[in-house]
Amino acid sequence: MEWNFEDCNGTGVLHLYGHLGRRVTDRFTGAVDWARARTTGTLVLDMSGLMGWSPAGEAAILAAAPAGLALCGLRDRPTSLLAEISLVGVRVFPDLDVALTALAQAPEPADTGRLRPAGPSRAA
Secondary structure, eight states, rough: OOEEEEEEEEEEEEEEEEEGGGGGGGHHHHHHHHHHOOOSSSSEEEEEEEEEOOOOHHHHOOOOOOOEEEEOOOOOOOOTTHHHHHHHOOOEESSHHHHHHHHHHOOTTTTTTOOOOOSSSOOO
């Protein structure tokens, strides 16, 4: 697995490439920690460059999920990740452009520590 990071107007984007398997979960965790240290907003995992991931890779993504994470680029790949990720409130977008547009329109408050699902918010 390879990765690179970019800041898109305050939203961190971690682009992932290759295969996220058991042997590279430490590299993935390190990349997420490194990227989080360099962004103040939501961190988007762009998974469009991944050819696949193992159950250990899914577990690493789930472990990273609770702290302001969003996913994009899963395409139509079958995965149990989507069901589990929705339980912890991670926002999932079809691609990076949609993710960046949505996050720019409704930024995540930095002080709440809560995650909210993708889509329009409702006033209480």
